[in-house]
Amino acid sequence: MVRKKLLAALLLSLLAACGLGRPLQLETIQTGKSLNSDNSVGTLATRFRPDDTLFVSVLTKGRGAGKIGVKWTYVGRLVSEESRDVSYRDNAATEFHIKNSGGFPAGDYGVEILIDGKSVATRPLKVEK
Secondary structure: OOOHHHHHHHHHHHHHHHHOEEEEEEEEEEEEOOOOOOEEEEOOOOOOOOOEEEEEEEOOOEEEEEEEEEEEEOOOOOOOEEEEEEEOOOOOOEEEEEEEEOOOOOEEEEEEEOOOOEEEEEEEEEEEO
């Protein structure tokens, strides 16, 4: 019995050392008009034109796994949401974007970031003519 408990404790400590099961840790979020090759935002912005693509990059630190989601809003109403299951061994950037082929109406927008279903950050955005 003691041997099984010791083996289980050893296995759990090895899994923890590998980062398996470790939750994602938010470092910051970036919003902007373009992306870099590592999925971070290339051109930072919070103000956009109607024909722009709105990008958000969720930067996480260290190892971790979980679900990253975004909710895009226009004047407080949900217009789009998306999520991805991710697993990272080091710092990483997860990209999401939204584009309106007919152009975005001018006004106040926002993006909310969720990790494992919990809201962790929001950013106000504005579309101007």
